[in-house]
Amino acid sequence: MRNETILVVDDEQLIRWSLVERLRAEGYEAIEAENGAQALEKIHDGVDLVLLDYKLPDTDGVSVLRRIKEHDPDILVILLTAYATVETAVEAMKIGAYHFANKPFNLDDVARTVAQALETTRLRREVRQLRATQAQPYAFDRIVGESAEMDALRALLRRVASSPATTVLLTGESGTGKDLAAKVLHYNSDRANRPFMNITCSAIPDALLESELFGHERGAFTDARQQKRGLLESADGGTVFLDEIGEMVPGLQAKLLRFLEEKAFKRVGGAHDIRVDVRVIGATNRNLEEQVKAGRFREDLYYRLNVLPVALPPLRAHLEDVPTLVGFYIDLFNREFRKSVRGASLPALEALRAYRWPGNIREVRNAVERAMLLADGSWLEPHDFPILGLKPASSAPIGLPAEGVNLEDLERSLVVQALERSNGNQTRAAALLGLNRDQIRYRIEKFGLVKQGVAP
């Protein structure tokens, strides 16, 4: 931790000197100013506490105090004065002086007051930080990345969060941050103090999904011994996140559409309408438009959901964020695993930036987690990331060995492997090699592979 900086303001050199000496002996940084103007200049150098003489040649201590507090209310000010009246003391305290010390002062007393004051702010700062992280685990800056894509995403989520919109659709490949975006939306909306509920539509049998969402009346079906409130009712005033909404069966889609349009629904087996105020956030990694065309997703529901679409880009569209994300997860896992990995080496970062990340940001998290569990150095190296070896980026072709290769042999071996892998199916083998059927037939003949019985 850096040493705290204390500014000593007094026109008497001897007083400045004795205070500065003492403060330095206590381990603080101490700087000085001999009048109000100088003091206000030095405030900008990052001062934690000011020992301020009440009587200055160019101005009085109270107006300097006022200016300091305007600049930064967190800076502590202890006023020193030889002739304090009760009125000046009261005024100074009102403006925010931490303490009033009478001149002539005892250096031990001043040192003790300074230490107490700094301890108080340290605690206050800690509490504030703790509160901030606890109240806001899903602040907008939890969405990491400085690329234009992530900037635009945060800006859009900001607008959507504070909008009155009750339906939002998140689209994006798996691992792009749809769950995260849903939580960020909820916790930054005026619904934040109400429940956030989520359900994955594909993970639950259809009949159960209906009663989970809408609830059921007693006796609605065989197992319904009790009346049950659904998620929508429990989340009243809050948000319901419907993950993989593209997997919902048509019957439920109709019921959901009615709810989105009329804010009303019936429990399973129920006769009367229930009204709740819920924001529904749907998410899908499928192309819903195609699902609509294929007749698997209701067009009217699609349009209703798509009023506010938020598209999460695949990571390969903003690879420049990879180093930041890697750093973010290194910090996270350092805390979690009590490690002190300092970062990923430059070659590692370069290779990670060239990788295509089919699993998107989730894959970054997993790759860093695995690397940190196994790595023993203080820097993560390329070999700590097996994905880099398993899937060379398309821009990095197979390396030429130092001793060279025989291209004919290599070609023959690759054709044989492709035929083996495709069980002799020439069309699939050709596809593996980027060839057409004629081209692979030519090579099968050239290498005499038919006679050897590799191909049927």
Ligand SMILES: Nc1ncnc2c1ncn2[C@@H]1O[C@H](COP(=O)(O)OP(=O)(O)O)[C@@H](O)[C@H]1O
């Ligand atoms: N922009 C981002 N910054 C930091 N972490 C992210 C970001 N996007 C996603 N993540 C993290 O990546 C993982 C996968 O995200 P998730 O929201 O579950 O994706 P999805 O729901 O689209 O499959 C989670 O651990 C999430 O916290």
Ligand SMILES: [Mg+2]
């Ligand atoms: Mg998800």
